[in-house]
Amino acid sequence: MAVISNGTTLIDAGAIDSGIATGSMTLINTLTASSSATLTFSSGITSTYKEYLFTFNNMHPADNSVQFLVNFRDGSTAYDATKTTSFFTADHSEAGSTDGLVYVSGQDLAQSTAFQPLTVDTGNRSDESCCGHLRLFDPASTTYVKNFFARMNNYVSNNYSEDSYAAGYCNVTAAIDGVQFKFASGNIDSGTIKMYGIK
C-alpha cells in the first residue's frame, strides 16, 4: 500500500519515495558478533553514498591483549587492498601513574596489504571492550585513492584508557566494495558494527 498526501507519494513498496527529504545518514547494515572470526560488509558499499560511517559498539575479543583490525576489498574476493597509514594514541593508566601521546610506528602500514590496527592490546575481561568509528570516503571512486580515518576508545588489557587514531588511504584506483573487521587473534566474542551511508 502506498501512502499519498496531496498527490505526492510519500511511501511505496516499503521505502520512502526518493523525492521526499529524509535524514542524511542512512543505516545500511548491522552486524552482531557471536564468537565470529570476522565481521564483513561484503555488499552495500557502492557509489550511492560519498561517505560511509562504521560504528563499533563494545567490541569484545575472545583473546586477551589483541588488536582490532580492518581491511578493504578492492575488486577481488580478498580483503587485501594496499594501504599507507598512520597511527597514534593518547593513553592514561587507571593508577594515574602513566600517560602519553605516542606515534606507534609498529601499528602503521607503508604500502602494505595487511590488516590495519584500530586499537592496541584490547582486553578480554568481561567488562572490557573498544568503541569508536571509522569513516571511509568515496569508496566507489576509480580516480582517487580512498581515504579513511578511525578513532577508537579502548580498554587496554593492563588497565589503561587509550584514545586511538588510525588514518590512511587505500592506494588503489579500483573501487572499494567491501570492508572486513577482526581481532588479531581469536574471535570477536561480541559487539555490534553498524554501517551507515552519508549523503
Added chain:
Amino acid sequence: MGLISNGTTAFDAGSMSLGGQITFIKKLTASGDSTLSFVHGSSSVVFDGTYKEYLITLKHIHPATNNVAFEMNFTQDGSSFAQSKTTTNFDAYHAEAGNDSGLRIEGNPNSMLANNTGWAPLNYNMGNENDGNLSGFVRIFDPAGTTFHKQFQVELSFQYFNTYGIRQNTAGYVNASVATVGVGFRFSSGNIDAGDICLYGIG
C-alpha cells in the same frame, strides 16, 4: 496502529522506522546556568537503551568566569554526578601570533582522571572574552549497558585566553558496569553564560 508498506513497517507506536538515523532528542540553551544536564526520564530526555550511541553537540559555549575549564560528569542515579572515570586528554595548539604550535598530552595532573569520580576537564584555561567560546562534540557509547565500561569521546575547538586556537581531544570510560542514566556539563568556576547543547540518539 502501525502502517506497513510492502511488508515493511513504516510507522508504529508513534515513530517512523524509515529515513534518517540520527534522532534529535533535546536542546538545552544556557543562560547563566551552573550546570546543564541530560537525565533520562527528565524533561523529555531519552538516555537509555533506546539508542546504542548518543551524540551531544556543543555550540558557542561561553563561560561567565575567566580562566576556567569546561567539565563533564555522569550519573547513575539521576542526581549525583560522580561516576568513576579514567580519561586521556591531549591537544593541538597554535598561537594567533603564529609563533608557537605543537601537539601535547595534557601534563596538568588535574586534566586527566584515573578512576576518579570528579568532573572530567574537557579543556583548560578558557577565557571569557565576549567572542570567546568552545564548540564541539561528545559521543557516548551504550550508556545503558550493564556489562561493559561506558566509553566516550570528546572533540572541542576553543580559544585559549584570546591568544591560541586549540583543538582538544578527550576520551575515556566510565569504570562501572551499572547503567549511566545522565550526563552533565559545567565550568570549573562560574556559570555557563551562553551556548546550546543538543542531544541526539543514533539508531
